[in-house]
Amino acid sequence: MYELTTDSPPLAHSVLRLDALRKSYNLDLPTEVEVLHGINFEVHSSEFAALIGPSGSGKSTLLNIIGLLDQPTSGELYLLDRPTRELDDERRTALRRESIGFVFQFHHLIEAFTALENILMPLMVRHGKPGQEQKEWALHLLESVGLKGSHGKKPSELSGGQQQRVAIARALATRPALLLADEPTGNLDTQTAASIFEMLRRFHKDFSCAVLIVTHDPRLSETCDRTITLVDGHIIKDHRHAQAPQPSRVDSET
Template sequence: MSDVGTFNQRQEVLRLRGLRKSYNLGLPTEVEVLHGLDLSLQRSDFAALIGTSGSGKSTLLNLIGLLDTPTAGEIEVLGEATRTSDDSRRTALRSSRIGFVFQFHHLIQAFTALENVLMPLMVTHGKPNAEQRELGHSLLNEVGLAAYAERKPDQLSGGQQQRVAVARALVTQPALLLADEPTGNLDSKSADEVFALFRMFNQKFGCAVLLVTHDAKLSAQCDRIITLEDGRIASDTGGRV
Protein backbone atom coordinates (compact mmCIF):
# COMPACT_ATOMS: atom_id res chain seq x y z
CA MET A 1 0.00 0.00 0.00
CA SER A 2 1.06 3.55 -0.67
CA ASP A 3 2.51 5.46 2.25
CA VAL A 4 0.51 8.22 3.91
CA GLY A 5 3.04 10.75 2.65
CA THR A 6 1.44 10.54 -0.79
CA PHE A 7 -1.91 11.72 0.62
CA ASN A 8 -3.21 15.10 1.65
CA GLN A 9 -4.40 14.41 5.18
CA ARG A 10 -6.86 17.31 4.95
CA GLN A 11 -8.49 15.87 1.84
CA GLU A 12 -12.21 15.47 2.41
CA VAL A 13 -13.29 11.88 1.82
CA LEU A 14 -16.91 12.18 2.93
CA ARG A 15 -19.45 15.01 3.00
CA LEU A 16 -23.09 14.67 4.07
CA ARG A 17 -25.36 17.58 3.19
CA GLY A 18 -28.86 17.71 4.69
CA LEU A 19 -29.08 13.91 4.68
CA ARG A 20 -32.55 12.49 5.28
CA LYS A 21 -33.90 8.97 5.18
CA SER A 22 -37.54 7.90 5.38
CA TYR A 23 -39.22 4.53 5.10
CA ASN A 24 -42.70 3.61 3.81
CA LEU A 25 -42.87 6.74 1.67
CA GLY A 26 -46.42 7.85 0.88
CA LEU A 27 -47.99 5.40 3.32
CA PRO A 28 -49.73 6.12 6.63
CA THR A 29 -46.79 4.39 8.29
CA GLU A 30 -44.17 6.70 6.71
CA VAL A 31 -41.42 7.54 9.18
CA GLU A 32 -38.29 9.65 8.85
CA VAL A 33 -35.33 8.15 10.73
CA LEU A 34 -32.56 10.60 9.75
CA HIS A 35 -33.34 14.31 9.90
CA GLY A 36 -31.06 16.52 7.83
CA LEU A 37 -27.56 15.40 8.83
CA ASP A 38 -24.48 17.44 7.94
CA LEU A 39 -21.06 15.84 8.42
CA SER A 40 -17.60 15.71 6.86
CA LEU A 41 -14.61 13.42 7.29
CA GLN A 42 -11.04 14.00 6.17
CA ARG A 43 -8.38 11.36 5.53
CA SER A 44 -6.81 12.03 8.92
CA ASP A 45 -10.08 11.50 10.83
CA PHE A 46 -10.48 8.62 13.25
CA ALA A 47 -14.06 8.88 14.49
CA ALA A 48 -16.47 6.88 16.60
CA LEU A 49 -20.18 6.87 15.82
CA ILE A 50 -22.19 6.18 18.96
CA GLY A 51 -25.83 6.26 20.03
CA THR A 52 -28.51 4.15 21.63
CA SER A 53 -30.31 1.39 19.76
CA GLY A 54 -32.73 2.99 17.31
CA SER A 55 -30.80 6.25 17.03
CA GLY A 56 -30.14 5.67 13.31
CA LYS A 57 -26.53 4.41 13.35
CA SER A 58 -27.11 1.40 11.10
CA THR A 59 -29.23 3.41 8.66
CA LEU A 60 -26.54 6.08 8.47
CA LEU A 61 -23.76 3.53 7.95
CA ASN A 62 -25.70 1.86 5.13
CA LEU A 63 -26.15 5.25 3.43
CA ILE A 64 -22.51 6.26 3.80
CA GLY A 65 -21.46 2.85 2.48
CA LEU A 66 -23.69 3.42 -0.58
CA LEU A 67 -25.70 0.32 0.27
CA ASP A 68 -28.87 2.43 0.37
CA THR A 69 -29.96 5.79 -1.02
CA PRO A 70 -31.14 8.83 0.96
CA THR A 71 -34.62 10.28 0.65
CA ALA A 72 -33.15 13.79 0.46
CA GLY A 73 -29.78 15.46 0.79
CA GLU A 74 -26.45 14.40 -0.65
CA ILE A 75 -23.55 12.05 0.05
CA GLU A 76 -20.25 13.04 -1.54
CA VAL A 77 -17.37 10.56 -1.65
CA LEU A 78 -14.06 12.22 -2.51
CA GLY A 79 -16.02 15.15 -3.87
CA GLU A 80 -18.30 13.06 -6.09
CA ALA A 81 -22.04 13.39 -5.50
CA THR A 82 -23.72 9.97 -5.31
CA ARG A 83 -27.44 10.38 -4.67
CA THR A 84 -28.42 10.24 -8.32
CA SER A 85 -25.61 7.91 -9.42
CA ASP A 86 -26.70 4.69 -11.12
CA ASP A 87 -26.11 1.30 -9.50
CA SER A 88 -22.97 0.56 -11.50
CA ARG A 89 -21.29 3.81 -10.47
CA ARG A 90 -22.29 3.37 -6.82
CA THR A 91 -20.94 -0.18 -6.88
CA ALA A 92 -17.68 1.00 -8.41
CA LEU A 93 -17.26 3.70 -5.76
CA ARG A 94 -18.15 1.32 -2.96
CA SER A 95 -15.72 -1.30 -4.24
CA SER A 96 -12.77 1.04 -4.74
CA ARG A 97 -13.16 3.85 -2.20
CA ILE A 98 -14.87 2.31 0.84
CA GLY A 99 -13.78 -0.61 3.03
CA PHE A 100 -16.09 -2.50 5.40
CA VAL A 101 -15.39 -4.43 8.60
CA PHE A 102 -18.27 -6.00 10.51
CA GLN A 103 -18.75 -7.66 13.89
CA PHE A 104 -18.65 -11.06 12.21
CA HIS A 105 -15.77 -11.50 9.80
CA HIS A 106 -17.73 -13.38 7.08
CA LEU A 107 -14.64 -15.15 5.76
CA ILE A 108 -15.13 -17.85 3.14
CA GLN A 109 -14.21 -21.11 4.84
CA ALA A 110 -13.05 -22.89 1.68
CA PHE A 111 -10.47 -20.17 0.91
CA THR A 112 -7.11 -19.44 2.50
CA ALA A 113 -6.40 -16.27 4.45
CA LEU A 114 -4.64 -14.79 1.42
CA GLU A 115 -7.51 -15.67 -0.92
CA ASN A 116 -9.99 -14.09 1.51
CA VAL A 117 -7.93 -10.91 1.59
CA LEU A 118 -7.84 -10.81 -2.21
CA MET A 119 -11.57 -11.52 -2.63
CA PRO A 120 -12.65 -7.89 -3.31
CA LEU A 121 -10.06 -7.70 -6.12
CA MET A 122 -11.06 -11.11 -7.47
CA VAL A 123 -14.72 -10.09 -7.65
CA THR A 124 -13.80 -7.03 -9.69
CA HIS A 125 -10.82 -8.18 -11.72
CA GLY A 126 -10.88 -11.98 -11.72
CA LYS A 127 -7.81 -14.06 -10.93
CA PRO A 128 -5.30 -11.91 -9.02
CA ASN A 129 -2.03 -11.06 -10.72
CA ALA A 130 1.41 -11.11 -9.13
CA GLU A 131 1.21 -7.47 -8.03
CA GLN A 132 -2.15 -8.01 -6.34
CA ARG A 133 -0.91 -11.15 -4.57
CA GLU A 134 2.09 -9.19 -3.35
CA LEU A 135 -0.28 -6.56 -1.97
CA GLY A 136 -2.27 -9.29 -0.20
CA HIS A 137 0.87 -10.70 1.38
CA SER A 138 1.91 -7.18 2.40
CA LEU A 139 -1.40 -6.59 4.15
CA LEU A 140 -1.23 -9.92 5.96
CA ASN A 141 2.22 -8.91 7.12
CA GLU A 142 0.83 -5.56 8.33
CA VAL A 143 -1.78 -7.35 10.45
CA GLY A 144 0.77 -9.81 11.83
CA LEU A 145 -0.35 -12.85 9.86
CA ALA A 146 2.35 -13.25 7.21
CA ALA A 147 2.99 -16.82 8.35
CA TYR A 148 -0.71 -17.73 8.09
CA ALA A 149 -1.36 -16.84 4.44
CA GLU A 150 -2.19 -20.40 3.40
CA ARG A 151 -4.29 -21.31 6.42
CA LYS A 152 -8.05 -21.69 6.20
CA PRO A 153 -10.27 -19.67 8.58
CA ASP A 154 -10.97 -22.70 10.80
CA GLN A 155 -7.24 -22.87 11.48
CA LEU A 156 -7.23 -19.32 12.87
CA SER A 157 -8.42 -17.86 16.15
CA GLY A 158 -11.33 -15.42 16.26
CA GLY A 159 -8.98 -12.48 16.61
CA GLN A 160 -6.83 -13.70 13.72
CA GLN A 161 -9.90 -14.13 11.51
CA GLN A 162 -10.97 -10.56 12.25
CA ARG A 163 -7.49 -9.33 11.35
CA VAL A 164 -7.85 -11.11 8.01
CA ALA A 165 -11.16 -9.26 7.59
CA VAL A 166 -9.39 -5.97 8.28
CA ALA A 167 -6.77 -6.76 5.63
CA ARG A 168 -9.54 -7.70 3.18
CA ALA A 169 -11.28 -4.35 3.79
CA LEU A 170 -8.08 -2.50 2.99
CA VAL A 171 -6.93 -4.44 -0.08
CA THR A 172 -8.61 -1.94 -2.42
CA GLN A 173 -6.70 0.86 -0.63
CA PRO A 174 -9.91 2.72 0.26
CA ALA A 175 -10.11 6.33 1.38
CA LEU A 176 -12.73 5.48 4.02
CA LEU A 177 -13.05 2.48 6.33
CA LEU A 178 -16.45 1.78 7.89
CA ALA A 179 -16.35 -0.54 10.89
CA ASP A 180 -19.63 -1.76 12.42
CA GLU A 181 -19.07 -3.15 15.94
CA PRO A 182 -15.85 -4.80 14.65
CA THR A 183 -14.67 -5.84 18.12
CA GLY A 184 -18.06 -6.85 19.53
CA ASN A 185 -17.37 -10.56 19.07
CA LEU A 186 -13.79 -10.53 20.41
CA ASP A 187 -12.13 -10.83 23.81
CA SER A 188 -10.56 -7.65 25.18
CA LYS A 189 -7.01 -8.50 24.05
CA SER A 190 -8.07 -9.28 20.48
CA ALA A 191 -10.31 -6.20 20.45
CA ASP A 192 -7.38 -3.99 21.45
CA GLU A 193 -5.24 -5.53 18.70
CA VAL A 194 -7.88 -4.93 16.01
CA PHE A 195 -8.41 -1.35 17.21
CA ALA A 196 -4.65 -0.78 17.03
CA LEU A 197 -4.73 -1.95 13.40
CA PHE A 198 -7.38 0.63 12.54
CA ARG A 199 -5.27 3.32 14.18
CA MET A 200 -2.14 2.19 12.33
CA PHE A 201 -3.83 2.17 8.92
CA ASN A 202 -5.38 5.57 9.60
CA GLN A 203 -2.02 7.11 10.44
CA LYS A 204 0.20 5.23 8.01
CA PHE A 205 -1.98 5.07 4.92
CA GLY A 206 -4.34 8.04 5.27
CA CYS A 207 -7.50 5.95 5.50
CA ALA A 208 -10.30 7.76 7.36
CA VAL A 209 -12.02 5.53 9.92
CA LEU A 210 -15.64 5.68 11.09
CA LEU A 211 -16.15 3.16 13.87
CA VAL A 212 -19.59 2.22 15.21
CA THR A 213 -19.25 0.84 18.72
CA HIS A 214 -21.08 0.45 22.01
CA ASP A 215 -17.72 0.05 23.78
CA ALA A 216 -17.07 3.29 25.70
CA LYS A 217 -13.42 2.32 26.15
CA LEU A 218 -12.90 2.14 22.39
CA SER A 219 -14.86 5.27 21.52
CA ALA A 220 -12.89 7.25 24.13
CA GLN A 221 -9.68 6.39 22.24
CA CYS A 222 -10.97 7.91 18.99
CA ASP A 223 -10.09 11.43 17.87
CA ARG A 224 -13.75 12.31 17.34
CA ILE A 225 -16.95 11.05 18.92
CA ILE A 226 -20.08 11.65 16.85
CA THR A 227 -23.25 11.02 18.85
CA LEU A 228 -26.57 10.26 17.15
CA GLU A 229 -29.82 10.84 19.02
CA ASP A 230 -33.18 10.21 17.38
CA GLY A 231 -31.76 10.57 13.90
CA ARG A 232 -29.85 13.78 14.55
CA ILE A 233 -26.23 14.53 15.35
CA ALA A 234 -26.42 15.55 19.00
CA SER A 235 -22.70 16.20 19.38
CA ASP A 236 -19.40 15.92 17.51
CA THR A 237 -16.52 16.18 19.95
CA GLY A 238 -12.88 15.20 20.41
CA GLY A 239 -12.17 11.90 22.15
CA ARG A 240 -8.46 11.54 22.85
CA VAL A 241 -5.83 14.27 22.70
Protein backbone atom coordinates (compact mmCIF):
# COMPACT_ATOMS: atom_id res chain seq x y z
CA MET A 1 0.00 0.00 0.00
CA TYR A 2 2.81 2.40 0.87
CA GLU A 3 5.77 3.29 -1.32
CA LEU A 4 8.68 5.30 0.05
CA THR A 5 10.32 6.35 -3.17
CA THR A 6 8.83 8.39 -5.99
CA ASP A 7 9.85 8.66 -9.62
CA SER A 8 9.72 12.46 -9.52
CA PRO A 9 10.85 13.85 -6.15
CA PRO A 10 9.61 17.35 -5.35
CA LEU A 11 11.84 20.32 -6.03
CA ALA A 12 13.91 21.56 -3.11
CA HIS A 13 12.31 24.25 -1.00
CA SER A 14 13.21 26.14 2.15
CA VAL A 15 12.35 24.22 5.30
CA LEU A 16 14.30 26.10 7.96
CA ARG A 17 15.71 29.64 7.97
CA LEU A 18 17.39 31.45 10.85
CA ASP A 19 17.64 35.23 10.55
CA ALA A 20 19.94 37.11 12.97
CA LEU A 21 18.92 34.75 15.75
CA ARG A 22 20.21 35.51 19.25
CA LYS A 23 19.66 33.88 22.61
CA SER A 24 20.49 35.31 26.04
CA TYR A 25 19.87 34.06 29.55
CA ASN A 26 19.27 36.06 32.75
CA LEU A 27 17.96 39.04 30.81
CA ASP A 28 18.38 42.45 32.48
CA LEU A 29 20.38 40.94 35.33
CA PRO A 30 24.08 41.45 36.14
CA THR A 31 24.60 37.81 35.17
CA GLU A 32 23.03 38.19 31.70
CA VAL A 33 24.92 36.19 29.08
CA GLU A 34 24.36 35.84 25.35
CA VAL A 35 25.04 32.32 24.09
CA LEU A 36 23.96 32.66 20.43
CA HIS A 37 25.19 35.69 18.54
CA GLY A 38 23.24 36.47 15.39
CA ILE A 39 22.88 33.03 13.77
CA ASN A 40 22.06 32.98 10.05
CA PHE A 41 21.59 29.90 7.89
CA GLU A 42 18.99 28.12 5.79
CA VAL A 43 18.27 24.42 5.22
CA HIS A 44 16.37 23.14 2.19
CA SER A 45 14.39 19.95 1.76
CA SER A 46 17.18 18.51 -0.40
CA GLU A 47 19.83 18.89 2.31
CA PHE A 48 21.29 16.37 4.74
CA ALA A 49 23.28 18.66 7.00
CA ALA A 50 25.36 18.43 10.16
CA LEU A 51 25.70 21.00 12.91
CA ILE A 52 28.99 20.50 14.74
CA GLY A 53 30.90 22.24 17.46
CA PRO A 54 32.70 21.60 20.75
CA SER A 55 30.93 21.25 24.07
CA GLY A 56 29.66 24.63 25.22
CA SER A 57 29.43 26.03 21.70
CA GLY A 58 25.65 26.50 21.91
CA LYS A 59 24.55 23.45 19.92
CA SER A 60 21.97 22.30 22.46
CA THR A 61 20.54 25.80 22.85
CA LEU A 62 20.29 26.19 19.09
CA LEU A 63 18.71 22.76 18.69
CA ASN A 64 16.05 23.59 21.28
CA ILE A 65 15.19 26.78 19.42
CA ILE A 66 15.10 25.06 16.02
CA GLY A 67 12.87 22.37 17.53
CA LEU A 68 10.49 25.08 18.83
CA LEU A 69 11.17 23.99 22.39
CA ASP A 70 12.62 27.39 23.28
CA GLN A 71 12.40 30.90 21.88
CA PRO A 72 15.17 33.23 20.69
CA THR A 73 15.75 36.52 22.45
CA SER A 74 15.76 38.29 19.10
CA GLY A 75 15.87 37.47 15.43
CA GLU A 76 13.51 35.08 13.68
CA LEU A 77 13.17 31.40 12.91
CA TYR A 78 11.16 30.52 9.79
CA LEU A 79 9.78 27.00 9.48
CA LEU A 80 8.38 26.29 6.01
CA ASP A 81 8.58 30.07 5.44
CA ARG A 82 6.40 30.71 8.48
CA PRO A 83 7.76 33.06 11.18
CA THR A 84 7.60 31.40 14.58
CA ARG A 85 8.87 33.83 17.22
CA GLU A 86 5.49 35.41 17.92
CA LEU A 87 3.53 32.16 18.00
CA ASP A 88 1.81 31.35 21.28
CA ASP A 89 2.52 28.05 23.01
CA GLU A 90 -0.47 26.27 21.48
CA ARG A 91 0.37 27.19 17.90
CA ARG A 92 4.07 26.52 18.49
CA THR A 93 3.28 23.04 19.79
CA ALA A 94 0.97 22.31 16.87
CA LEU A 95 3.58 23.42 14.33
CA ARG A 96 6.25 21.32 16.02
CA ARG A 97 4.05 18.22 15.96
CA GLU A 98 3.12 18.74 12.33
CA SER A 99 6.50 19.63 10.88
CA ILE A 100 9.38 18.31 13.01
CA GLY A 101 10.57 14.81 13.87
CA PHE A 102 13.11 14.22 16.64
CA VAL A 103 15.72 11.48 17.06
CA PHE A 104 17.90 11.62 20.15
CA GLN A 105 21.03 9.85 21.34
CA PHE A 106 18.87 7.95 23.82
CA HIS A 107 15.73 6.60 22.19
CA HIS A 108 13.24 7.65 24.92
CA LEU A 109 10.83 4.88 24.03
CA ILE A 110 7.94 4.25 26.43
CA GLU A 111 8.82 1.00 28.17
CA ALA A 112 5.21 -0.07 28.75
CA PHE A 113 4.36 0.26 25.04
CA THR A 114 5.13 -2.10 22.20
CA ALA A 115 7.28 -1.06 19.27
CA LEU A 116 4.15 -0.44 17.20
CA GLU A 117 2.51 1.61 19.94
CA ASN A 118 5.65 3.73 20.34
CA ILE A 119 5.61 4.52 16.61
CA LEU A 120 1.92 5.37 16.76
CA MET A 121 2.34 7.72 19.73
CA PRO A 122 2.86 10.96 17.73
CA LEU A 123 -0.21 10.13 15.62
CA MET A 124 -2.26 9.35 18.72
CA VAL A 125 -1.30 12.70 20.24
CA ARG A 126 -2.52 14.47 17.12
CA HIS A 127 -5.54 12.38 16.17
CA GLY A 128 -6.55 10.24 19.13
CA LYS A 129 -7.14 6.52 18.69
CA PRO A 130 -5.32 5.38 15.54
CA GLY A 131 -7.30 4.04 12.62
CA GLN A 132 -6.43 1.15 10.35
CA GLU A 133 -4.58 3.34 7.85
CA GLN A 134 -2.37 4.77 10.57
CA LYS A 135 -1.62 1.30 11.92
CA GLU A 136 -0.67 0.12 8.42
CA TRP A 137 1.60 3.14 8.03
CA ALA A 138 3.31 2.41 11.36
CA LEU A 139 3.78 -1.24 10.40
CA HIS A 140 5.24 -0.12 7.09
CA LEU A 141 7.72 2.12 8.90
CA LEU A 142 8.64 -0.72 11.24
CA GLU A 143 9.35 -2.95 8.25
CA SER A 144 11.30 -0.13 6.58
CA VAL A 145 13.69 0.08 9.53
CA GLY A 146 14.28 -3.67 9.35
CA LEU A 147 12.04 -4.75 12.22
CA LYS A 148 9.24 -6.58 10.46
CA GLY A 149 7.56 -8.91 12.93
CA SER A 150 8.75 -6.94 15.98
CA HIS A 151 5.59 -4.87 16.35
CA GLY A 152 4.54 -6.60 19.58
CA LYS A 153 7.91 -6.40 21.33
CA LYS A 154 8.56 -4.06 24.25
CA PRO A 155 11.74 -1.91 24.25
CA SER A 156 13.33 -4.24 26.84
CA GLU A 157 13.09 -7.04 24.27
CA LEU A 158 15.04 -5.08 21.65
CA SER A 159 18.75 -4.30 21.33
CA GLY A 160 20.02 -0.73 21.55
CA GLY A 161 20.28 -0.47 17.79
CA GLN A 162 16.79 -1.88 17.33
CA GLN A 163 15.38 0.59 19.84
CA GLN A 164 17.00 3.45 17.91
CA ARG A 165 15.41 2.11 14.72
CA VAL A 166 12.01 2.24 16.40
CA ALA A 167 12.78 5.81 17.49
CA ILE A 168 13.55 6.76 13.89
CA ALA A 169 10.31 5.19 12.69
CA ARG A 170 8.46 7.13 15.39
CA ALA A 171 10.09 10.38 14.28
CA LEU A 172 8.91 9.75 10.72
CA ALA A 173 5.36 8.76 11.65
CA THR A 174 3.97 12.25 10.99
CA ARG A 175 5.92 12.64 7.72
CA PRO A 176 7.82 15.68 9.05
CA ALA A 177 9.35 18.33 6.81
CA LEU A 178 12.38 18.53 9.13
CA LEU A 179 14.11 15.70 10.95
CA LEU A 180 16.34 16.77 13.86
CA ALA A 181 18.80 14.15 15.07
CA ASP A 182 20.77 14.91 18.25
CA GLU A 183 23.82 12.61 18.42
CA PRO A 184 21.68 9.78 16.98
CA THR A 185 24.56 7.29 16.84
CA GLY A 186 26.50 8.43 19.90
CA ASN A 187 25.31 5.56 22.09
CA LEU A 188 25.87 2.78 19.54
CA ASP A 189 28.77 0.61 18.42
CA THR A 190 30.51 1.50 15.16
CA GLN A 191 28.73 -1.04 12.94
CA THR A 192 25.28 -0.27 14.30
CA ALA A 193 25.95 3.45 14.10
CA ALA A 194 26.87 3.11 10.42
CA SER A 195 23.64 1.26 9.65
CA ILE A 196 21.56 3.86 11.50
CA PHE A 197 23.26 6.67 9.60
CA GLU A 198 22.63 4.98 6.26
CA MET A 199 19.00 4.52 7.24
CA LEU A 200 18.68 8.25 7.95
CA ARG A 201 20.23 8.91 4.57
CA ARG A 202 17.73 6.66 2.83
CA PHE A 203 14.74 8.19 4.58
CA HIS A 204 16.01 11.69 3.76
CA LYS A 205 15.99 10.77 0.09
CA ASP A 206 12.75 8.82 0.09
CA PHE A 207 10.73 11.27 2.18
CA SER A 208 12.32 14.45 0.75
CA CYS A 209 12.63 15.80 4.29
CA ALA A 210 15.43 18.05 5.42
CA VAL A 211 17.76 16.44 7.97
CA LEU A 212 19.90 18.30 10.49
CA ILE A 213 22.20 16.10 12.58
CA VAL A 214 23.73 17.69 15.67
CA THR A 215 27.04 16.05 16.54
CA HIS A 216 30.45 16.71 18.02
CA ASP A 217 32.00 14.07 15.74
CA PRO A 218 33.65 15.59 12.63
CA ARG A 219 33.93 12.11 11.06
CA LEU A 220 30.15 11.83 11.00
CA SER A 221 29.69 15.35 9.65
CA GLU A 222 32.09 14.70 6.78
CA THR A 223 29.71 12.08 5.40
CA CYS A 224 26.85 14.63 5.29
CA ASP A 225 26.17 16.93 2.35
CA ARG A 226 26.90 20.03 4.39
CA THR A 227 28.62 20.92 7.66
CA ILE A 228 27.73 23.99 9.73
CA THR A 229 30.29 24.72 12.45
CA LEU A 230 29.25 26.54 15.62
CA VAL A 231 31.89 27.86 18.04
CA ASP A 232 31.15 30.09 21.02
CA GLY A 233 27.70 30.88 19.70
CA HIS A 234 28.94 31.95 16.24
CA ILE A 235 28.72 30.18 12.90
CA ILE A 236 32.36 30.13 11.86
CA LYS A 237 32.03 27.89 8.81
CA ASP A 238 29.26 26.64 6.53
CA HIS A 239 30.69 24.15 4.08
CA ARG A 240 28.88 22.17 1.38
CA HIS A 241 30.80 19.06 0.47
CA ALA A 242 31.65 18.31 -3.15
CA GLN A 243 29.05 15.57 -3.52
CA ALA A 244 26.23 17.66 -2.07
CA PRO A 245 23.31 18.67 -4.31
CA GLN A 246 22.93 22.42 -4.64
CA PRO A 247 19.58 23.62 -3.27
CA SER A 248 17.40 25.80 -5.43
CA ARG A 249 14.62 28.05 -4.23
CA VAL A 250 11.15 27.49 -5.69
CA ASP A 251 9.00 30.45 -6.56
CA SER A 252 5.78 30.05 -4.59
CA GLU A 253 3.80 31.51 -7.49
CA THR A 254 4.92 28.94 -10.04
